[in-house]
Amino acid sequence: MTTALRLVFVAGLLGLLAWLVDPRALVARLQSAEPLPVLAALVLVQCQILASAERWLLTATALGQPLSRGRAVTEYYVASLLNQLLPGGVSGDVVRVWRNRGDARNAQAWAVPARAIMIERLAGQVVLGVVASAGLLVWVLGDGGAIPGAGVLLAGVGMALALLALATAGLARWAPRRLARFAAGFGPAIRVAWLGPGKLWRQLLWSLAIVASYLAAFALASAAIGAPLAPLAVVALVPLVLLTMLLPISVAGWGAREAAAAALWPLAGAASADGMAASVLYGLVSLVGALPGALLIARRRVHAGAGRQA
Structure with missing residues (x-):
């Protein structure tokens, strides 16, 4: 799907959702957002x-890529901002690979930075998937089991994970030769980055902290618009909303995220308008929170221009 089609799709989907949940109710919720939870979400x-920069630094150095903490933080801000603005939700990570590659004439110079970034992001998705599955399981076995649709959600997550595993296995089998060589080194790289001495607990610690910050920021966005979620609902439902941001049909998750939130918030006793408003506010908070990346890009351009003049 081209960028133009994605933009049209997202705009149409957001318009349809706003119409379905009542545009006036959506606007009213956003206008009434409490500032303190929004500020806490920005923090x-x-x-x-x-x-995330610390997790990338841990992964890259384990694979032998030289990377300073300052550069890791700078590059992660830039990538986070681009992920908010460009289609697919991973475009900033592609740029991060390109900006941290070695010798561009050497094909292998791309391999280590690409593997480091892919493994770093994969760690977060694995932990998020585990949290989502565990939260849904507790939801189904507990009070949430009485709510229609909770069991269907759990089955859907299981099917999605199974299809992802099959698709990954199929790609590894039928991949072109160059991609196959890259994939061949992926397994050993994961073992080094995740299971090397002292690595596993640090990977888990950073990934759990990152996932917790995602969930807490979304929960604060929902509380800010007057629809606080119970802790179990945060753990069971918010990860599903965040996982929809990986779908390649959206732009930085917009549209798919709001549709998922509008569909899932009624399971927690809130209105669909509450879910959509919380998702929109979360998206805005994430975008504003990544804006330091724009300052870093501008700073580098100024320095580059000064260097050329000199």
Whole structure:
């Protein structure tokens, strides 16, 4: 799907959702958002980016890529901002690979930075998937089991994970030769980055902190618009909303995230308008929280221009 089609799709989906949930109710919820939870969510976005940079630094250095803490933080802010603005939700990570590659004439120079970034992001998705599955299981076995649709959600997550595993296995089998060589080194790289001495607990610690910051920021966004979620609902439902941001049909998760929140919030006793408003506010908070990346890009351009003049 081209960028133009994605933009049209997202705009149409958001318009349809706003119409279905009552545009006036949606606007009223956003206008009434409490500032303190929003500010707290903005702080959490900074914590999430800093923790993500630490996880990337841990992974890259384990694979032998030289990377300083300052550069890791700078590059992660830039990538986070681009992920908020460009289609797919991973475009900033592609740029991060390109900006941290070695010798561009050497094909292998791309391999280590690409593997480091893919493994770093994969760690977060694995932990998020585990949290989502565990939260849904507790939801189904507990009070949530009485709510229609909870069991269907759990089955859907299981099917989605199974299809993802099959698709990954199929890609590894039928991949072109160059991609196959890259994939061949992926398994050993994961073992080094995740299971090397002292690595596992640090990977888990950073990934849990990052996932917790995501969930808490979304919960604060929902509380800010007057629809606080119970802790179990945060753990069971918010990860599902966040996972929809990986779908390649959206732009930085917009549209798919709001549709999921509008569908899932009634399971927690809130209105669909509450879910959509919380998702929109979360998206805005994430975008504003990543804006330091724009300052870093501008700063580098100024320095580059000064260097050329000199």
